[in-house]
Amino acid sequence: MSTYAIRSTLRPLAERTDQEKASRYRAAGIVIALVGLMAAAAAAVASVVVADEAGNADTLAWTFGLGTAAFAAIKIGIATTLIGILVRLWLRVDAIKSALPGLKSSSIADVGTRPGDVETAYGPATVTNSAPEKLAIHRMAERMWLPMIAMGPMVVVIGLGVAIAQSGETDAGTFSDLAAVVQGSQFLGEGLLLAGIAFLLGTILSSLRSGGAEVQEAAGVSVKTLKMPPSAKAFVGLMAAGLMVAMAQFVGYLVATGQDDPASWFAWLGPVREFGLGLILSGIVLALYTIGTVIGFQFDRLSQIIREGR
């Protein structure tokens, strides 16, 4: 495994963290999200205030940009909190590794489960004598979350800059072209950010898999690992589809800038850009569901090791 991949799972950071202390990532995540929520509220209030004014297009231009940037800020808060969760997961692995020998039943000797496939209450699992190799999709998630989370806000901020420029524009054609660039770029940025969050969830799944195997290997018992559930496969498919739609809508908006009547383009591109985000969000639901399933499986396995010693 490359050094970068190890770093991106935040294992080394967890080793330097005092588990007794409250997570600074958790606190930072909440603060960033609240700042984003305040910005979203400011954009909402500004929109409502000018709703009945005739020449409100300039205000609505910057409130759209600010509102979308505010959502990006809250998503950065979510990503920061997920980083805190990732660090805590490794601290949990270390805690269980140190406690398990003292909790494990010694009444039954580990006769060793034969390596192969087994059925569990949480789905099919594999039994091995040592920790299994990382899945390709997990390696990808570990490499991709940081670039996505870095690129997303940059694109959103560029869109916000264009929105501010748009609000001062007097030529109707240029105003419309800039509106297209704002919407396309900001929703591409949102898509990249959500994809970053999805990759972070993939990295959490990877860490749960590696950490669970590490705990079992250290306890000297056979390593049971849940096979990739269908929900995880659907998560990958939805996220990839959503990211492609986010890129396609950006291209669509760029094409719309060259049209004589962009209104009809805006009419279908608006729902399409939100559909792209909806696909990634649906993928995130399935990732969270999979995380819940894996955690349930791991507790079940730990309880089995404690009760039976194998």
Add this chain to the structure above:
Amino acid sequence: MEAATIKQFDVEVTSRSPGYNLPQKAGIRLWLPMLVMALMAFPAAVILGIVRADEISTGGSAETIETLRQVQSGVMMVAFASVFAAISFAIARILGQFRKGGGDLQEASGRRVVTLRMPATAKVFLATMMMAMMTLLGAAVLHFVFAADVSGTASSLELSEERFTVLEGVQRLGIGMYLAAITLGLATIAQVLRFQATRVRELTAEEVRPQAI
């Protein structure tokens, strides 16, 4: 059940695993229906958008175009409310796995079962999520009501435009609240992980309960 405080955590002590609490049971049951609803509503909103685009490009009536705008936005809000609800319920399900699994593990070890009481972040998560859902669904219902109210007159179209702008702002606030609620739900998971890592280290030093031997 006994209330206690260990190492900065408010906990409850029991002899058996406490299982899921009510919001976690709701999370387990509701995440999938919400996801299915979202997966139906998002494409429906896209289809309405395409129909509206066709009306615009073929010179359709202003009334139809404005009505479709309100309906399409309403359906999109139902989609977002559903998908964010699904995320919130999936987070509640994860918290349930931690609560039940942590209890089962302690029970299997023969020690007393110490469970974290619902943290403040979890309570605010639930309240904010419900407010956000009501905001988005309220906005969706108003979109449908305003769509039914559109007529071909200039004043009606202007009024619909104003109403649309107000609802856009309200939706923005609703989505922001939902995202903030999700942050708090995840912050609760981080807190539970911290508690469980502390608790599992304590277990080995603790006496096995006589009835468990």
